[in-house]
Amino acid sequence: MIVKKIFKLSDLMVAQISAGEVVESPAGVLKELLDNSIDADATDVVIHVNGDGFDLIQVTDNGNGILMEDLVPAMTSFHTSKISKPEDLLRIGTLGFRGEALGAIRSVSRVTLESRTGESEQAWKISAEAEYISDPEPGIIPNGTRIRITDLFYNSPVRREFQSNQRRLLKDMTDMVTDFSLAYPQKSFRFFSDNEIKLNLTSVKNLTERLKQLFSIEFSHGLIPLYRDQEGVAFRGYISGFQFYRNSPSLIRFFVNNRQVKYPRLVGLLRSVYGELMQPGRFPVAFIFSEVLPENIDINIHPQKKEIRFKNEDKFYELLRSVLLRAIEGRGVIAATRLQNPAKPVFKSSENDNDTQTFNLPINWEPETHEHLEKESPFERFEMPFPEMAHARLFKTFVIASSSDGLFLIDQHTAHERINYEKFLNSLTKQEGVKQYLTQPLPVRLTPAEKEIMKKEHHLFGEMGFDLEDLGPAGFVLNSVPYYIESGEEENALFILLQQLANKNQDRLSAIMLFDSLAKDLSCRNAIRKGDDESVPNLQDLITGLSKCRRPSRCPHGRPTMIFLGKTDLFGLFKRKI
Numbered sequence: 001m002i003v004k005k006i007f008k009l010s011d012l013m014v015a016q017i018s019a020g021e022v023v024e025s026p027a028g029v030l031k032e033l034l035d036n037s038i039d040a041d042a043t044d045v046v047i048h049v050n051g052d053g054f055d056l057i058q059v060t061d062n063g064n065g066i067l068m069e070d071l072v073p074a075m076t077s078f079h080t081s082k083i084s085k086p087e088d089l090l091r092i093g094t095l096g097f098r099g100e101a102l103g104a105i106r107s108v109s110r111v112t113l114e115s116r117t118g119e120s121e122q123a124w125k126i127s128a129e130a131e132y133i134s135d136p137e138p139g140i141i142p143n144g145t146r147i148r149i150t151d152l153f154y155n156s157p158v159r160r161e162f163q164s165n166q167r168r169l170l171k172d173m174t175d176m177v178t179d180f181s182l183a184y185p186q187k188s189f190r191f192f193s194d195n196e197i198k199l200n201l202t203s204v205k206n207l208t209e210r211l212k213q214l215f216s217i218e219f220s221h222g223l224i225p226l227y228r229d230q231e232g233v234a235f236r237g238y239i240s241g242f243q244f245y246r247n248s249p250s251l252i253r254f255f256v257n258n259r260q261v262k263y264p265r266l267v268g269l270l271r272s273v274y275g276e277l278m279q280p281g282r283f284p285v286a287f288i289f290s291e292v293l294p295e296n297i298d299i300n301i302h303p304q305k306k307e308i309r310f311k312n313e314d315k316f317y318e319l320l321r322s323v324l325l326r327a328i329e330g331r332g333v334i335a336a337t338r339l340q341n342p343a344k345p346v347f348k349s350s351e352n353d354n355d356t357q358t359f360n361l362p363i364n365w366e367p368e369t370h371e372h373l374e375k376e377s378p379f380e381r382f383e384m385p386f387p388e389m390a391h392a393r394l395f396k397t398f399v400i401a402s403s404s405d406g407l408f409l410i411d412q413h414t415a416h417e418r419i420n421y422e423k424f425l426n427s428l429t430k431q432e433g434v435k436q437y438l439t440q441p442l443p444v445r446l447t448p449a450e451k452e453i454m455k456k457e458h459h460l461f462g463e464m465g466f467d468l469e470d471l472g473p474a475g476f477v478l479n480s481v482p483y484y485i486e487s488g489e490e491e492n493a494l495f496i497l498l499q500q501l502a503n504k505n506q507d508r509l510s511a512i513m514l515f516d517s518l519a520k521d522l523s524c525r526n527a528i529r530k531g532d533d534e535s536v537p538n539l540q541d542l543i544t545g546l547s548k549c550r551r552p553s554r555c556p557h558g559r560p561t562m563i564f565l566g567k568t569d570l571f572g573l574f575k576r577k578i
């Protein structure tokens with residue numbers, strides 16, 4: 001056997017080898033160029049592609065431009081203006097940062113780079129091919145940057161041969177421009193293929209307008225808006241109602257900080273959220289934008305920056321899941337199908353309440369009193385359909401109702417529970433005197449453990465309106481209870497509270513959280529039960545009560561209060577046009 005000598009690879013070969021990681025296709029090249037235009041704050045981007053992109057990819061922008069003396073460094077691997085010290089890697093605020101795209105592209109194509117900064121008298125241009133770079137010569141563009149890439153992969157024929165499906169390549173490039181145009185609706189994008197304009201996306205106000213530009217109006221009307229800004233993660237975007245679907249996941253697009261990335265769990269998540277409404281083999285349309293603090297993600301795990309790692313991925317997933325559920329719920333798509341998809345820990349309500357059996361909490365549920373107010377949505381306001389007229393009762397359980405938007409089935413128990421709960425919450429915020437004194441002090445027996453809790457959390461009981469007096473050897477007496485507690489329920493309420501304190505393993509529980517769980521418990525007890533004929537309120541009152549609620553669509557424990565079948569959906573199901 002002949003032992004071969006080891007040689008150092010030339011810089012060009014190193015560049016070519018590593019170029020494969022950075023750019024593997026015309027669409028990949030285009031992505032890097034668009035990243036650069038966005039990072040340069042361009043507001044107008046023009047893309048020209050010839051053939052399948054191997055012949056020509058040219059991007060012209062009106063961004064900040066490149067200094068003449070930086071033209072050569074810009075085209076050299078590991079040169080960047082975007083980061084300078086190791087800490088910068090921890091909070092990346094630009095799309096590019098690795099400084100390797102233009103260098104890599106240059107090693108596998110012929111490149112011309114032309115640019116003019118605001119201060120410069122004129123544009124300057126350089127050309128490069130393999131290791132050779134020309135001297136700067138005067139250019140013609142009025143401002144910004146133009147980069148022209150020809151003969152892509154001319155020196156790596158294998159890569160070129162592997163990608164011979166022209167339609168596919170063009171589609172990938174069109175999708176790339178579409179993604180950027182969605183992420184940056186206020187910027188304008190024009191995409192030419194063989195000098196024919198394929199996309200003419202002028203600057204628009206917001207994502208909604210962009211979607212109308214890209215897709216049919218009818219389609220964009222069928223989309224359900226998402227919006228949530230909480231716990232350090234903001235979500236916005238659209239998902240399709242169930243009458244719109246695709247046969248592939250191609251229109252499921254996911255963005256983090258305006259960067260389109262892969263999120264492998266997303267398709268499965270959507271499927272679980274749509275449940276039966278999305279038949280196998282069908283996929284919803286979703287444009288989901290999330291914003292996360294740069295320090296909470298790591299984008300530097302893939303040379304093409306296509307993948308992302310979250311600091312707390314499970315949390316992110318749960319937040320997204322709750323946003324999606326809520327969005328679909330707002331549209332009232334039949335929630336029952338989803339509740340059969342057990343995913344979350346179960347919540348067990350008080351034992352003697354057999355109507356409220358074990359069920360799944362839909363989301364990472366927190367007391368509503370803790371919820372931050374949602375910021376104004378950047379989208380046009382989405383009005384939730386709401387029942388107007390009650391018609392009848394079905395199975396002694398549901399109320400059939402309608403509005404001009406569609407048909408509603410209301411669960412009388414959960415609806416009533418919701419109404420009661422919000423009454424409690426209102427009384428809390430209004431501070432209508434927290435407690436009521438009992439006509440006679442009520443002796444209560446406490447176990448030693450309960451006494452411990454009592455002593456430790458004494459102030460909490462006080463804040464909530466429970467006035468407990470320690471009579472030493474004679475035990476405790478209850479002098480007052482929160483005013484919303486009905487007579488006969490006093491002791492019970494106290495024990496529910498003690499139970500909650502004993503069960504929670506958190507060190508500190510705020511009065512508000514306790515109040516919240518107590519309010520939930522009591523609103524459930526006081527609500528009409530399934531099959532209960534005697535205490536049925538006027539059906540119309542139930543709707544009026546719900547309409548006054550801040551969150552009418554779910555009971556305080558998270559079960560749906562009503563199911564909505566929209567007019568569009570209803571007609572669609574019968575294959576009718578409205």
Ligand code: ADP
Nearest residue numbers: 036040074080081096097098099100101102145
């Ligand atoms: P990165 O984007 O990671 O910094 P690139 O190789 O893509 O690396 O680009 C190198 C540098 O060239 C950038 O840091 C930027 O300063 C400059 N540059 C590239 N394209 C443009 C553009 N369209 N407008 C202004 N500057 C650009």
Ligand code: MG
Nearest residue numbers: 035036096101
């Ligand atoms: Mg770049």
